[in-house]
Amino acid sequence: MGEQREDGYDDLLDAIESNTGYYLSCPAGHGSLPPRQVCPTCGDDDLSTEPLPDTGTVVTFTEIAVPAPAFTGQTPVVVIADFGPVRLTGRLVDDSDALEVGSEVVPTVATSPDGGRHIGARLVSER
Numbered sequence: 001m002g003e004q005r006e007d008g009y010d011d012l013l014d015a016i017e018s019n020t021g022y023y024l025s026c027p028a029g030h031g032s033l034p035p036r037q038v039c040p041t042c043g044d045d046d047l048s049t050e051p052l053p054d055t056g057t058v059v060t061f062t063e064i065a066v067p068a069p070a071f072t073g074q075t076p077v078v079v080i081a082d083f084g085p086v087r088l089t090g091r092l093v094d095d096s097d098a099l100e101v102g103s104e105v106v107p108t109v110a111t112s113p114d115g116g117r118h119i120g121a122r123l124v125s126e127r
């Protein structure tokens, strides 16, 4: 514990960065994100790795009015989007003017000013 690199989560970020994002699926089709040993919905431990859909649909989003110190000077917008059977929570890396519920987003890796990496979302241009 206390390692800089989080097993599973950082692997996922690496995969998203190279456009090979994935999620875990149990035999019943419940999706979850690594790191997981068992399905969080039904407890099955027979998890397989499935490719993450290219785009997701924004379910809701929140503007963080009082950001963490690492985001000083920014007003992060966090979006929650459905990617097939999994739901990703990520920071919007684009301007939020065009963002609305139902917007299409692609997963990406966002970097905070202190160098930390986390899941991000980029709006799919309709042009």
Ligand SMILES: [Zn+2]
Binding pocket: 026, 027, 028, 029, 030, 039, 040, 041, 042, 043, 044
């Ligand atoms: Zn399951």
